[in-house]
Amino acid sequence: MQVFDLTLLVLLLPLLGFLILGSLRLFGWHEQHEAISWIGCGTIALAFISALISFVSLTNAATQAHDTVFWNWVASGKLTINFGLRLDPLSSVMLLVITGVGLLIHIYSVGYMHNDPGYWRYFSFLNFFIFAMVLLVSADNYLFLLIGWALVGLASYLLIGFWYERPSAVAAAKKAFVVNVIGDFGLMLAIFLLYGKFGSLGYSPILFSDPNGTIAAPSVFGVNDPTLLAITLLLFVACATKSAQLPLHVWLPDAMEGPTPVSALIHAATMVTAGVYLVARSANLYNQAPIALWVIAGIGGLTAIFAASIALVQNDIKRILAYSTISQLGYMFIAEGAGNYSAGIFHLTTHAYFKALLFMCAGAVIHALGGEQDIRKMGGLRGRLKWSYWTFIVGGLALAGIVPFAGFWSKDAILGSLLQRGIAAGGSLWYLVLYGVGLATAILTGFYVFRLIFVVFHGTYRGGEALPQPEGQANARTRKPRRPANPLAQVHEAPWIMLVPMLALAVLSTTGWIYGAPWFDALGQFLAPIFGVGFNPASFALQGWTLWISFGISLLAGLIGIGIAALMYLRRTPSLQPMSNIFYKTLLNKYWVDEVYDWVLVKPIVGMGRLTGRVLEDGAFDGGSRGLAWLVGKTSVGLRAMQTGYVRNYVLILLVGAILILLYYVARP
Amino acid sequence: MPPDQPTGYLIVSAVLFTIGVVGVLVRRNPLIMFMSIELMLNAVNLSFMTFAHYLDSVEGWIFVFLVLTVAAAEVVVGLAIIVSIFRTRHNVDVDELDSMKG
Numbered sequence: 001m002q003v004f005d006l007t008l009l010v011l012l013l014p015l016l017g018f019l020i021l022g023s024l025r026l027f028g029w030h031e032q033h034e035a036i037s038w039i040g041c042g043t044i045a046l047a048f049i050s051a052l053i054s055f056v057s058l059t060n061a062a063t064q065a066h067d068t069v070f071w072n073w074v075a076s077g078k079l080t081i082n083f084g085l086r087l088d089p090l091s092s093v094m095l096l097v098i099t100g101v102g103l104l105i106h107i108y109s110v111g112y113m114h115n116d117p118g119y120w121r122y123f124s125f126l127n128f129f130i131f132a133m134v135l136l137v138s139a140d141n142y143l144f145l146l147i148g149w150a151l152v153g154l155a156s157y158l159l160i161g162f163w164y165e166r167p168s169a170v171a172a173a174k175k176a177f178v179v180n181v182i183g184d185f186g187l188m189l190a191i192f193l194l195y196g197k198f199g200s201l202g203y204s205p206i207l208f209s210d211p212n213g214t215i216a217a218p219s220v221f222g223v224n225d226p227t228l229l230a231i232t233l234l235l236f237v238a239c240a241t242k243s244a245q246l247p248l249h250v251w252l253p254d255a256m257e258g259p260t261p262v263s264a265l266i267h268a269a270t271m272v273t274a275g276v277y278l279v280a281r282s283a284n285l286y287n288q289a290p291i292a293l294w295v296i297a298g299i300g301g302l303t304a305i306f307a308a309s310i311a312l313v314q315n316d317i318k319r320i321l322a323y324s325t326i327s328q329l330g331y332m333f334i335a336e337g338a339g340n341y342s343a344g345i346f347h348l349t350t351h352a353y354f355k356a357l358l359f360m361c362a363g364a365v366i367h368a369l370g371g372e373q374d375i376r377k378m379g380g381l382r383g384r385l386k387w388s389y390w391t392f393i394v395g396g397l398a399l400a401g402i403v404p405f406a407g408f409w410s411k412d413a414i415l416g417s418l419l420q421r422g423i424a425a426g427g428s429l430w431y432l433v434l435y436g437v438g439l440a441t442a443i444l445t446g447f448y449v450f451r452l453i454f455v456v457f458h459g460t461y462r463g464g465e466a467l468p469q470p471e472g473q474a475n476a477r478t479r480k481p482r483r484p485a486n487p488l489a490q491v492h493e494a495p496w497i498m499l500v501p502m503l504a505l506a507v508l509s510t511t512g513w514i515y516g517a518p519w520f521d522a523l524g525q526f527l528a529p530i531f532g533v534g535f536n537p538a539s540f541a542l543q544g545w546t547l548w549i550s551f552g553i554s555l556l557a558g559l560i561g562i563g564i565a566a567l568m569y570l571r572r573t574p575s576l577q578p579m580s581n582i583f584y585k586t587l588l589n590k591y592w593v594d595e596v597y598d599w600v601l602v603k604p605i606v607g608m609g610r611l612t613g614r615v616l617e618d619g620a621f622d623g624g625s626r627g628l629a630w631l632v633g634k635t636s637v638g639l640r641a642m643q644t645g646y647v648r649n650y651v652l653i654l655l656v657g658a659i660l661i662l663l664y665y666v667a668r669p
Numbered sequence: 670m671p672p673d674q675p676t677g678y679l680i681v682s683a684v685l686f687t688i689g690v691v692g693v694l695v696r697r698n699p700l701i702m703f704m705s706i707e708l709m710l711n712a713v714n715l716s717f718m719t720f721a722h723y724l725d726s727v728e729g730w731i732f733v734f735l736v737l738t739v740a741a742a743e744v745v746v747g748l749a750i751i752v753s754i755f756r757t758r759h760n761v762d763v764d765e766l767d768s769m770k771g
Contacts (some may be wrong), residue, residue, distance in 0.1 A: 644767070647763045649696075
């Protein structure tokens, strides 16, 4: 069967939506909220349908990849760069996640943002993001990948700083942009090295031997080639930045300043997984660089447990989820570092469902409480927010890895493959260490997500009169003054347009594991050709009773975490007082990473700027030019006296000069 | 026939030039100053002609033509300026024309 490749449509529809919505202000139509909703969601819905058609036709097609070159963008000597789109198993799965989850979040945003004066701006940015993300995953060469990479960074910047009247949002947007540029730079350097080595930037000479195929290109690198190591590590710098891995994770928690649906779409489900995508995409390079894979697994493991431990004590509902996202991305990198790319992508898809769901539920809570994000001022909301409560439970169980929710299967695919690598013949202790880290993280995950649920939805309401005014959050401006008699009276469930996407994602979080179940790993088999020679997802699977033991251990880890959370927070009055021990303070202050960066990087740079401003700018540059002006002025005053205004004086001077010249010639020997 | 030596011509030329210089320096009437300038120019012309003749060279002739042309143009412009100054100030004493003084 022929491949029915609609990738171009998937790319151009969101761009069209962005262009239409972005130009509405010119015509004064930016108040037409209904039309904006239809255009914003409609283009994404059509893009999703196109992606679905492409995906289905690809699964039924004989060829496993389809590359279309649309035009020759640069042709200069040996350098040729084409604009082409590649539809292959990996990009089609990514397209489905991006447009599918993107569509649900667009619909959700219609309810969440309904009163915001920047409604048109919001939807045009959101469509722009989908366009950039589609470009990132469907480009057929590294240069267009870089363009998409930078454009999603721009979209992220615009949406984090969406409420630009809040200084904190502007600062967060700036921080995200600056940190992300480090990654862009790494990617750019990697691209230069790739060009130097291959003389081309297309995936087909670098990764695959044939543009329309999935056969891995033969290796051109020697064993432990330093160039290859540099390329793979520089690519990973880019991945670690975009996917918020240590030590470049600092931008993601601050990115929660953006509207909650943006956090769900960009900073949980799609953009931050671009790094996971890039490693999986470049699998053929990474397979040849085992050192790079160790680094990836190590950073992933460290990040997973580091971020999960921070999430234990945070009090901002969105920040808890942000650290959880960082931690889950760490899991994906552990999987990829262990060589099990398909498990990483599997976890990417399920994480997109349940983390987007959790953010949406958090958004519903924030929406209901008029912008309150501090969980210490919530509590007892389960009576008023039934739907949000139950969908939150679904998302929480999926995140904690409780059977049968999606997160359990994908997390176990990762942990199981680590265990398998560790106990298999010739296995290394390294994988068992990572397995241990993964299990410890699973315990922490169960704890922090159920702490969040118990504190927010159980117990009694602690907000009361202290409910603060939302800071600039427009959709809360219409909230009426609270009556003291029943503090929860004004709290209302989200409208159906927000609940429907939440329910859809709850269903996906429950059933979205079927394509990756360990017994018939359809996703793994589908993706396998992308990941290079000899990649076989089945080789990572545990067999027989070890599989059940791995299930049991993973489940137990999640349950232990939930159990501890229940013991601590399911009481009538959970202790929310800050503790005074050093561990608690370390975690609450996020290991002081921000402070360290502030001292090591920000302060010296700002100080140097001040110094050059004072010494170099005022002293040397300004001083130099001011001194020159002073000198010229003083000299002019002196010289002015020569201009007597008497013609005869001038003639006399002329004559004297002429005589002097004459004398010089006469007197010259 | 001209004499064998150019001394006489050059002496006349130097005398004429000196008269011109002194005229420019001491007179305050711009018309007289112009005349003195013309005197200097023609003194130079005389020396040019002298050398052209005695050195049997044609460059001197060419320079004389150039000087004549420039002198004519200069006089035209200069007289126009003097006339226009006279119209605005009713006075052409050069010592009083000192508004460009520094």
